[in-house]
Amino acid sequence: MLRALGSILALIALMAGAVDAQQSRSADRSDRKLMIVCSTTQVADFTRQVVGDRCQVHCILAPGADPHTYMPTPGDAQMTAKADLCIQNGWHLEGKNWMSTLAKDAGKPIVTCADGVQPIELETQGEKIRDPHTWLAPKNAAVYVNNIVRGVAKLDPANKADYEARAKLYLQQLRVLDSWIREQFNVIPPAKRILVTSHDAFNYFSQEYGFKNQAPVGWSTGSEVGAGMTPERFKAVVNSIRSFGVKAVFVETSVNPKLVREIAREAGVEVGGELYSDSMGPAGSAGESYIGMMRENVLTIILALK
Numbered sequence: 001m002l003r004a005l006g007s008i009l010a011l012i013a014l015m016a017g018a019v020d021a022q023q024s025r026s027a028d029r030s031d032r033k034l035m036i037v038c039s040t041t042q043v044a045d046f047t048r049q050v051v052g053d054r055c056q057v058h059c060i061l062a063p064g065a066d067p068h069t070y071m072p073t074p075g076d077a078q079m080t081a082k083a084d085l086c087i088q089n090g091w092h093l094e095g096k097n098w099m100s101t102l103a104k105d106a107g108k109p110i111v112t113c114a115d116g117v118q119p120i121e122l123e124t125q126g127e128k129i130r131d132p133h134t135w136l137a138p139k140n141a142a143v144y145v146n147n148i149v150r151g152v153a154k155l156d157p158a159n160k161a162d163y164e165a166r167a168k169l170y171l172q173q174l175r176v177l178d179s180w181i182r183e184q185f186n187v188i189p190p191a192k193r194i195l196v197t198s199h200d201a202f203n204y205f206s207q208e209y210g211f212k213n214q215a216p217v218g219w220s221t222g223s224e225v226g227a228g229m230t231p232e233r234f235k236a237v238v239n240s241i242r243s244f245g246v247k248a249v250f251v252e253t254s255v256n257p258k259l260v261r262e263i264a265r266e267a268g269v270e271v272g273g274e275l276y277s278d279s280m281g282p283a284g285s286a287g288e289s290y291i292g293m294m295r296e297n298v299l300t301i302i303l304a305l306k
């Protein structure tokens, strides 16, 4: 009798233990969110639009930081080691390919958002470079979103429909943004659509909305081929400001404004304001999201050039 009772108690204990183990395993599964490490603020915003709260999204670059010249820290490597997926802009925006190097070193899969965009090729010193600043045209931001959906759905196929539903809404918002921009720019006559900025980030934006571009620094603020300020570039920009009768030039939030201020002084024009280019604004600012930064850029440009 006692032995039978002992066996029953043992069985109950065993069952309770099994239930506990099962509960903690399922708790593990639901508590452990997939972790995604993104390089730039824009890529992180697009990713959050797609995954909502379903995944943890970390962004390596702080708002206002320059992706071309960024040097990854040991903390970035530790974070990447914990990631399930890495997402980058690509096309050498991340100077010396720091994001793909972090992912490779940690053995993590990586999505390159710019892949699939129709590139603008820049010919510099005999080398052809795909301009990486493609997100400044909303139609290219849509390519980024689709690449991100594919990447996260592959990682987490059970929630594919959920990611696709969020993306569908956001892609609609990007189309609305695009038509809003076109409508707003109607107040600037085509002859006045000249955008002088610190570095060559606005080629896709300008191609889309009929602007001419001039930037004293080439396509990168770093030391890549075809980048950096030269006296010839400085002179060319000052000359074109004068010959086109440009009213204002713009500084960028992620680039030291010193050079553009010198150009403005030399050419006798004003600084028309600050544009978001390679980075969005800090949390709580009007430029804290992609749609917000594009909206603020358009209004800043209109105010200075119309």
Ligand SMILES: [Zn+2]
Residues within 6 Å of the ligand: 068, 133, 199, 200, 201, 219, 220, 221, 278
């Ligand atoms: Zn740039």
